[in-house]
Amino acid sequence: MTKYKIVIPARHDSSRLPGKLLLPLAGKPVIAHVCEQALAADADEVIVATDHQQIAEAVSGLGVRTMLTDPGHGSGTERIFEVAGRCGWDDDVIVVNWQGDEPLLTPALVNHLAHSLDTHPDAAVATLAAPMTEEEVFNPHAVKVVLDQGGYAMYFSRAPIPWDRDGFAQQPANIHLQHYLRHIGVYAYRAGVLKRYVSWPKAPVEEIEALEQLRLLWHGERIYVVTVAKAPEAGVDTLEDLKRVEKCLAESEPDG
Numbered sequence: 510m511t512k513y514k515i516v517i518p519a520r521h522d523s524s525r526l527p528g529k530l531l532l533p534l535a536g537k538p539v540i541a542h543v544c545e546q547a548l549a550a551d552a553d554e555v556i557v558a559t560d561h562q563q564i565a566e567a568v569s570g571l572g573v574r575t576m577l578t579d580p581g582h583g584s585g586t587e588r589i590f591e592v593a594g595r596c597g598w599d600d601d602v603i604v605v606n607w608q609g610d611e612p613l614l615t616p617a618l619v620n621h622l623a624h625s626l627d628t629h630p631d632a633a634v635a636t637l638a639a640p641m642t643e644e645e646v647f648n649p650h651a652v653k654v655v656l657d658q659g660g661y662a663m664y665f666s667r668a669p670i671p672w673d674r675d676g677f678a679q680q681p682a683n684i685h686l687q688h689y690l691r692h693i694g695v696y697a698y699r700a701g702v703l704k705r706y707v708s709w710p711k712a713p714v715e716e717i718e719a720l721e722q723l724r725l726l727w728h729g730e731r732i733y734v735v736t737v738a739k740a741p742e743a744g745v746d747t748l749e750d751l752k753r754v755e756k757c758l759a760e761s762e763p764d765g
């Protein structure tokens with residue numbers, strides 16, 4: 510069994526839905542559901558890294574460790590870097606970033622991601638991808654990833670990559686979906702890469718695409734991509750998402 514840590518970055522003031530991690534979902538805060546799912550994984554430790562006392566209080570008694578972290582962090586990656594430093598983790602420790610608004614991410618998938626990084630020692634990071642729908646190919650909110658023959662990321666983009674020169678020239682466009690993978694923003698890191706990441710300025714392509722993982726590729730780090738048959742259900746960004754997730758949770762409950 511792969512040894513690894515889970516850190517749950519839990520920022521209070523989301524731009525789209527402030528305070529969403531404390532909103533009630535099936536009788537408990539969103540963040541509590543995430544903690545319960547994370548605790549069901551095989552991680553050695555689950556840490557909630559938050560900038561808000563109320564979030565820390567909401568998860569007290571659940572069996573997770575909490576850390577109040579710098580409210581000035583610009584990303585969950587920076588928040589995890591602070592945790593790794595304060596915990597004194599060695600550079601080879603594997604850390605999974607489980608976002609605080611992802612209550613439907615499964616422990617099995619996270620275990621698989623951590624194991625995949627552990628078994629690819631030349632990778633600093635592992636992440637996920639899944640087949641893409643035709644509607645997503647030209648949607649800039651659906652991030653695409655192109656892989657090399659070994660399953661490592663060549664590039665991430667909001668644009669449709671690879672560009673099917675002949676297929677897209679047809680009217681209507683002939684879209685060959687087998688060429689397209691959608692990136693799923695769940696990451697496993699080796700702790701050492703976090704130190705390097707936060708020391709680097711933003712890469713030009715990162716700023717153009719607004720994709721922070723491009724900073725890693727720009728500086729020559731390798732990202733192994735685990736391709737899964739189906740993307741996990743999306744998390745909570747809006748009130749509509751909250752209703753959708755609550756319905757998913759109700760449907761997954763065993764019949765009484």
